[in-house]
Amino acid sequence: MDVKLVNPFIDAFTTVLPQMGFPTPQRTGMTVNNQNAVSQGVAVIVGFTKEIRGNVVYNMSEDTAKFIASTMMMGMPVESFDEMAQSAISEMSNMLTANAATNLTALGLEVDISTPSLTVGSDFQIKISNEQYLCVVMDVSGHQVEIDIAVQQ
Amino acid sequence: MEKVKVMVVDDSRISRMMVSSMLAKTNFEVCAMAENSAEAVALYAKTKPDVVTMDMNLPDADGIECTRRIHAIDPKAKIVMISAMKDAKLIMQGRMAGIGSFLQKPVSTNELIDTLMIMCNENVGAVAVYRESYVTTFAKVLQQSLVSIFGIQSEVEISQNEESVLHVDGVAAVIGIVGEPKGRVALYMDSETMYSLSKAMLGMDPQDDLSADEAEAAIEEAGNIITGRAVSRINDVFKDKEMRITPPGTVIGSDIILSNPELISFNVVAKTSYGNVFMNVGFARGV
Numbered sequence: 001m002d003v004k005l006v007n008p009f010i011d012a013f014t015t016v017l018p019q020m021g022f023p024t025p026q027r028t029g030m031t032v033n034n035q036n037a038v039s040q041g042v043a044v045i046v047g048f049t050k051e052i053r054g055n056v057v058y059n060m061s062e063d064t065a066k067f068i069a070s071t072m073m074m075g076m077p078v079e080s081f082d083e084m085a086q087s088a089i090s091e092m093s094n095m096l097t098a099n100a101a102t103n104l105t106a107l108g109l110e111v112d113i114s115t116p117s118l119t120v121g122s123d124f125q126i127k128i129s130n131e132q133y134l135c136v137v138m139d140v141s142g143h144q145v146e147i148d149i150a151v152q153q
Numbered sequence: 154m155e156k157v158k159v160m161v162v163d164d165s166r167i168s169r170m171m172v173s174s175m176l177a178k179t180n181f182e183v184c185a186m187a188e189n190s191a192e193a194v195a196l197y198a199k200t201k202p203d204v205v206t207m208d209m210n211l212p213d214a215d216g217i218e219c220t221r222r223i224h225a226i227d228p229k230a231k232i233v234m235i236s237a238m239k240d241a242k243l244i245m246q247g248r249m250a251g252i253g254s255f256l257q258k259p260v261s262t263n264e265l266i267d268t269l270m271i272m273c274n275e276n277v278g279a280v281a282v283y284r285e286s287y288v289t290t291f292a293k294v295l296q297q298s299l300v301s302i303f304g305i306q307s308e309v310e311i312s313q314n315e316e317s318v319l320h321v322d323g324v325a326a327v328i329g330i331v332g333e334p335k336g337r338v339a340l341y342m343d344s345e346t347m348y349s350l351s352k353a354m355l356g357m358d359p360q361d362d363l364s365a366d367e368a369e370a371a372i373e374e375a376g377n378i379i380t381g382r383a384v385s386r387i388n389d390v391f392k393d394k395e396m397r398i399t400p401p402g403t404v405i406g407s408d409i410i411l412s413n414p415e416l417i418s419f420n421v422v423a424k425t426s427y428g429n430v431f432m433n434v435g436f437a438r439g440v
Contacts, residue, residue, distance in 0.1 A: 036405070047329030047337075047399025055329075055402040083317055087414045114329020114399045115337050115437050117411060119321075124406025127369065152400055 001151045006030070006134050008103030009056060009149055012096050013138055020072050020092070022140050029137035036125040037135070037148045041065065042081065043126055044093040047114040048101065054151035055128040056100070058093050062120070064143040065089050081120065090116045157273050158184040160202035162193040162219065163235075164211050168258070172206055172235070175262045181269055188212075190219035197223050197230070203273050206265075207252065209236035209243070220250045231272045235260055267390055280313065280417055283334075283436050287387060288419040291338070291434045294383040295423055299430065302375055303353040307423035307430070314418040319433055321409040323347055324369055326376030329399035330384065336436035338383075338398075339411055340376035346428030347372050353427070365405075373401045379432070 010027060018024050037043075041062040047055050060068070062081050069085035070078040072092060078085045093116040101111045119126075129150035136147045159181045161172045166188075173183045185200045187193035190213045197205065205223065209216040216234055223230045232252050236243070239257040247255060254268050267286045274282040288311055296309045319325075325341035342350070351371030352363055377398070384396045404411070411433075418435030 039404075039406070039409075043404075045327055045402040045404075047327075047331075047402065049329075049331055049397050049399045053400050055400060057402070083412075083414050086412045090413070090415060112331035112397065114331050115335050115413070115416060115435070117327045117329075117337050117339070117402070117413060119404050119409055119411050121406060121409035124404055124409045127373070127403040127405065128400075130370070150400075 001132060001134065001149075003134065004107075005052070005104075005109075005151050006136060006149055008107065009096075009100045009147055010136055010138070011103050012099035013145075013147065016092075016096050016099050017140060021074075022068075022071055025138045025140045025145075027136060028139045028144070029135075031135045032132050033135045033148075034129075034132045036127045037133075037146070039119065039121060039124045039126060040146065041120065041122060042089060043119050044089060045117045045119070045126070045128070046093055046097040048097065048111040049114075050111045051109045052104070052111060052151050054149065056097055056150075057126055057128055057146075057148040058089075058096065059126070059146040059148060060144065064140075064145060067143050068092060068140070068145075086118055086120075090118050093118075156180060156182040157204065157269070158182055158200065158202040159269065160185040160187065160193070160196060160200060160205045162187045162190075162205060162211070162216070163208040164188050165208070168208065168235075172260075172265070175260075175265050176269075179266055181266070190214040190222065193219050194222045194226065198226055201227075204231045204233065204269055207232050207234045209234060209238060217246050217250045217252070220247070220252055224251045233268055233272060235265075264390055279438070283417055284311070284313070284419060286390075287334075287436070288421065288434050290386050291379075291383045291432065292421045294386060295379055295421055295430070295432050298375070298379045298382065299423055299425060302378065303350050303427075305350075305353065305425045305427060307425045309421060309423045312420050312422075314420050314433060314435075317412060317414045319411040319420075319431075321404065321411055322407050324372050324403060324405050325409070325411060326373045326401045326403050327411075328376055328380040328401045330380075330396050330436075331399060332396040334396070334436045336416060336434065337413070338376070338380045338435075339431075339433045340372065340379065341411075341431050341433075342372070342428060346425075346430065349427040350375070350430070369403055369405055373403045377401050 133150035416435030
């Protein structure tokens with residue numbers, strides 16, 4: 001898949017998170033994978049379609065998810081990854097993907113995004129592509145968020 | 154649930170009878186019938202219907218003019234046009250006059266009820282609209298597809314999902330829905346059912362070997378086909394709505410929670426001789 005399609009997703013991540021009170025995230029890794037992704041605890045799948053079709057997954061540990069949810073809720077303590085915290089992570093994934101969609105439009109590729117599907121569990125597999133997909137690791141205050149991006153050719 | 158009042162405007166007595174008989178056993182109640190534009194305006198003011206079905210050809214003014222006159226007394230009036238003709242020009246003129254939806258004669262009962270449900274969703278509630286107009290179609294398509302894809306019969310049940318999470322042990326194919334309304338479908342089952350179904354799909358014998366990858370891919374493709382068919386069928390009914398689907402994403406493992414707190418969702422269970430096939434259909438809140 002085309003590496004240039006990844007930038008809209010990375011740009012969305014580095015633009016949207018500071019707006020929600022996070023320090024600017026740093027990209028710490030990028031690989032091309034063909035094995036199924038493995039859940040780190042919390043994984044949100046968002047599908048998109050129109051001029052390009054595919055899926056993006058935001059994959060993180062439950063600790064990271066709680067940290068993000070807490071920051072999004074103005075520092076409110078998040079003891080367990082409850083429904084409110086799940087809503088926050090779903091909403092973040094929605095905002096990130098909507099922002100990436102806007103960035104893709106700037107490249108002349110219009111996409112519509114689905115509602116996010118949040119999954120919780122340990123070590124389960126996530127398959128978003130029959131072929132290769134790109135895996136980007138972003139660091140937010142020492143917390144790692146993996147972004148898996150698959151675009152159908 | 155409170156009855157939703159409908160006024161039928163049509164110069165043909167037969168057409169008026171057809172519409173009222175279609176609504177006879179439903180939650181809609183015909184509160185007035187008018188055979189011309191003047192009568193329609195007078196009866197609208199008197200009976201205050203929730204929705205109006207409007208014919209195009211009326212003896213004293215056409216359906217578009219009649220719509221304008223009704224909107225003059227109630228700008229929020231909900232009007233669906235039912236006419237023999239339905240073309241781009243008519244739709245454009247009708248939209249400008251404030252007609253919300255267009256149906257072509259002869260109208261099927263389902264089409265009429267679905268359209269009235271959507272138009273009156275604030276009266277009947279979003280849950281009922283989703284259930285009656287969307288989820289029942291998904292359930293029918295699931296049942297038919299189990300026959301056409303896997304060659305198995307099933308009993309299908311629909312219930313509203315009261316919990317905000319689904320528990321998956323095995324495989325779940327998740328397919329996003331974009332357009333209006335937005336949502337997602339999850340087709341899921343345990344591993345044993347996955348293997349049995351995918352072997353049936355591929356024409357294999359139960360004792361044949363099938364890799365996990367291939368079995369998962371079969372369920373993913375089945376989810377894709379079933380969702381695509383259901384969405385196409387719904388798009389055919391609501392000509393001015395277009396839903397599309399995103400490629401499937403699949404999760405595989407045990408003890409997975411699929412959470413969608415912000416969706417109104419429904420569980421569809423198909424009981425088959427190979428085990429239960431679950432489909433959860435969820436839509437974003439707010440039609």
